[in-house]
Each structure stands twice: as C-alpha cells, then as structure tokens.
Amino acid sequence: MPQEQRLAAAFVELSDVHRPDFEADRYTQVLARHAASLLDVDAAGWALADESGRLDAVGGTTDTVRLLQVVQLRAGEGPAVDSFHSGQPLSVADLNSDSRWTAFRTAVLGAGFAAVHVLPMRVLGGESGAIGALCLFRRQPGELGADDLVVGAALVGVATGCLLLKRATARAEKLSAQLQTALNSRVTIEQAKGILAERRGTSLDNAFELMRAFARHNRRRLNDVACAVVTGSPTVTGLIQTSAEKPRTCLSGWLS
Structure with missing residues (x-):
C-alpha cells in the first residue's frame, strides 16, 4: 500500500474514538503501531498520564519497548518523562554519546537501540499540558528526517486531540449523571x-x-x-x- 494510503488509513483509525469499547491504553497502542509503520524508526512506545497529570500507563509495539517505558516510569527519569514535563520534543541521535538517564540508557543500548526521539502528546498552541509522550526508537544512530517529524507530529496531534475530547466527554457525562x-x-x-x-x-x-x-x-x-x-x-x-x-x-x- 502506498505511503499516502497508509497515512490516510492511520488518521481514519485514530479518529474512531466513539466505539463503546474505547480504552485509552489500547488507543495509544494504535498510535504507536502506526508511528512505527509510517516513520523511519524500528519501534515505538508510549507513556500516558492519568486525570491527575501523573504518568501511570505505558506500552509499546514490542514487549521489549514496553519494558523500556516501564524503566522510565520506575526510575522517574528518561526522555519520555522529560518531554512530558517540558511539553517539547526531545531527540537523542546517539545514546552512546549521551550521559543522561543512566538506567534507561543502559537498558535501551542493551536492547539494541542506539537513538530515541520523543514527541509530547499535547495540543499545539493550547494551554493544557501534555497528557503523554510517544517514544520512537532506532537501531542505528541518527536524527529523524524532516518529513518524519511532520508526519509524527500530525499523528500525535490527532491522537492527543481525540484523547482530550474523549476525556472531556467522559467528564461531562459523569457530571450529567451526578446532576440527574x-x-x-x-x-x-x-x-x-x-x-x-x-x-x-x-x-x-x-x-x-x-x-x-x-x-x-x-x-x-x-x-x-x-x-x-x-x-x-x-x-x-x-x-x-x-x-x-x-x-x-x-x-x-x-x-x-
């Protein structure tokens, strides 16, 4: 399937948030799967915050990547944690030459990855903070290309907007039920x-x-x-x- 068609299919699937069995964890997993397929990366992981703004859920396109995300949460440090709190993208083209996040960096290198790039899940131009972060892993050192950055930002933007809409709808429904x-x-x-x-x-x-x-x-x-x-x-x-x-x-x- 051509790249354009795969990209369109990704946006269609990410826009489907009105299913009765919708779950934020499973939805974010769909985002990671499409990112790993469409971008020049080998795997993708995610970290999602709860309603109180604390990162408490993680996942990935492979079990290894999911465990790498767990390492970040347990250590309380890592590129996803930093990007989540700053609300800014973060890129490490070569982990071998970066001394930050000792536990995470050791685990990533041990898993065979050499570079990691993170996109915060937040609405561009919005006042609200990030609700999560998408981690992109590469086995070879190097930066993400300009096209990949644009596509990645678009995927994350759509997913973030849909998740925030779903949360707002859930809060409104809960309030309506309480008032009734x-x-x-x-x-x-x-x-x-x-x-x-x-x-x-x-x-x-x-x-x-x-x-x-x-x-x-x-x-x-x-x-x-x-x-x-x-x-x-x-x-x-x-x-x-x-x-x-x-x-x-x-x-x-x-x-x-």
Missing part, C-alpha cells in the same frame, strides 16, 4: 415531605426535620428514607404513623 441523581433525590425528598406532612398534620419544614432525625437515628441515608416514605415501606412505619395510629402495646393502658 441529585435532581432525582431532591424530587423524591420533596414528595416524601408532602406525604409525611399530610399524614402527620404538620408543616413541610417540620416533616423534613422529622425525616432527617429518623435517618440520623437509624443511620440511614436521607434519600433512602424518603424513598421508603414514598413507596410506603414498612421500614418507616414509625415515621409515617401519627401518635393516634401507633399500635397499643400491653403496657400502653397502664402507662397512659
């Missing part, structure tokens, strides 16, 4: 107040206080008590009944 739950809870409580006020012949405010005191005394959630009142559950019989309705015990007459 809060609204449903409020409606249930208001219904329970009305029922309780009518049964006890009291005000809505007093009905709410009775319900809250009952929930606290019985160590139950207020909304659970309200649901029980609305559904007429026997678990709140003592709350709903007025004093006149409460059953008399064998000691009631003697105590009255």
Whole structure:
C-alpha cells in the first residue's frame, strides 16, 4: 500500500474514538503501531498520564519497548518523562554519546537501540499540558528526517486531540449523571415531605426535620428514607404513623 494510503488509513483509525469499547491504553497502542509503520524508526512506545497529570500507563509495539517505558516510569527519569514535563520534543541521535538517564540508557543500548526521539502528546498552541509522550526508537544512530517529524507530529496531534475530547466527554457525562441523581433525590425528598406532612398534620419544614432525625437515628441515608416514605415501606412505619395510629402495646393502658 502506498505511503499516502497508509497515512490516510492511520488518521481514519485514530479518529474512531466513539466505539463503546474505547480504552485509552489500547488507543495509544494504535498510535504507536502506526508511528512505527509510517516513520523511519524500528519501534515505538508510549507513556500516558492519568486525570491527575501523573504518568501511570505505558506500552509499546514490542514487549521489549514496553519494558523500556516501564524503566522510565520506575526510575522517574528518561526522555519520555522529560518531554512530558517540558511539553517539547526531545531527540537523542546517539545514546552512546549521551550521559543522561543512566538506567534507561543502559537498558535501551542493551536492547539494541542506539537513538530515541520523543514527541509530547499535547495540543499545539493550547494551554493544557501534555497528557503523554510517544517514544520512537532506532537501531542505528541518527536524527529523524524532516518529513518524519511532520508526519509524527500530525499523528500525535490527532491522537492527543481525540484523547482530550474523549476525556472531556467522559467528564461531562459523569457530571450529567451526578446532576440527574441529585435532581432525582431532591424530587423524591420533596414528595416524601408532602406525604409525611399530610399524614402527620404538620408543616413541610417540620416533616423534613422529622425525616432527617429518623435517618440520623437509624443511620440511614436521607434519600433512602424518603424513598421508603414514598413507596410506603414498612421500614418507616414509625415515621409515617401519627401518635393516634401507633399500635397499643400491653403496657400502653397502664402507662397512659
């Protein structure tokens, strides 16, 4: 398949983020696979940050590359870590002549790679920081060509934008669900107040206080008590009944 067609196929696949089984780790793995196929590199790895901004997930096109990414995270240093924090691309054309990141450099050279290039996963011109980094490994020393840098930046840009969109959508859906739950809870409580006020012949405010005191005394959630009142559950019989309705015990007459 010609390079142009492979590049188009990569962008189409990276744009598909609306699948119900979408997972950020698996998606970033797709990015690494396309980068390794389209660019003049031998392998690609990735590191992805969680919602709090801490790098906590890694992967690669081979098991060896994935382990190299693990080395960076455990050591807390490496080109991916540096690029992630700086938000800038980082290139090491020959690891043999670079003394940084001792543990990582030793592991990379031992794995047969001589050069590493990193592209931060961030939106160009945006105010938000990076959400990860893409590492490109070469067995021969050397810089990436200008065309490869352009294609790599485009792949990372599309992937980053899609991941950020997916995260924003997930946050919005979570907030919407929380607001709906809060609204449903409020409606249930208001219904329970009305029922309780009518049964006890009291005000809505007093009905709410009775319900809250009952929930606290019985160590139950207020909304659970309200649901029980609305559904007429026997678990709140003592709350709903007025004093006149409460059953008399064998000691009631003697105590009255």
